[in-house]
Amino acid sequence: MPTPFSEQTRFTAPPTAVHAVLVDPAFLRARAERSGALEHTESVSADGEAVVVTSTRTVSTDVLPAAASRFLGSTAVVEQVERWDPAAADGSRRSHLTLTIRNAPVTLTASSVLAPDGPGSSHRLDGTLEVRVPLLGGQVERAALPGLLQLVRSESALAQEWAAGA
Numbered sequence: 001m002p003t004p005f006s007e008q009t010r011f012t013a014p015p016t017a018v019h020a021v022l023v024d025p026a027f028l029r030a031r032a033e034r035s036g037a038l039e040h041t042e043s044v045s046a047d048g049e050a051v052v053v054t055s056t057r058t059v060s061t062d063v064l065p066a067a068a069s070r071f072l073g074s075t076a077v078v079e080q081v082e083r084w085d086p087a088a089a090d091g092s093r094r095s096h097l098t099l100t101i102r103n104a105p106v107t108l109t110a111s112s113v114l115a116p117d118g119p120g121s122s123h124r125l126d127g128t129l130e131v132r133v134p135l136l137g138g139q140v141e142r143a144a145l146p147g148l149l150q151l152v153r154s155e156s157a158l159a160q161e162w163a164a165g166a
Contacts, residue, residue, distance in 0.1 A: 003141040011160055016087070035057065042055045062074070080099045082098075095111065095114070
């Protein structure tokens with residue numbers, strides 16, 4: 001059964017500035033480098049009025065729970081696709097994110113809302129992590145989720161730095 005999570009970040013910048021950072025290829029490269037990716041690719045494309053951000057990162061599994069690293073090997077390829085809807089009248093945006101680990105039964109799905117919040121904005125991410133391994137999936141999810149949320153927080157902090165400088 002998937003493990004739910006929720007994370008919220010506040011920005012001093014308005015949603016338009018934060019969104020511009022989150023889809024900036026230079027930010028995406030910096031995000032991958034800060035995460036310790038051994039290799040990475042990023043792309044930003046349009047699909048009608050939506051903006052699609054695709055990234056692939058090869059990461060070391062030495063920071064994962066031992067059971068996961070034994071299953072995955074020394075590295076894992078993380079593929080992430082985030083689709084941003086067009087801005088609403090108030091400047092808010094919604095996105096849908098899917099993160100998978102290549103050749104592993106792991107999927108993170110989430111939706112987010114980037115909305116005005118006073119003079120700045122807030123970004124709320126709600127989703128689930130699912131590890132499809134009989135009997136052990138829930139244990140692996142609970143062990144992996146704190147690390148994934150720490151990564152989300154680290155990436156949010158980087159986005160805050162970039163948005164503050166925008």
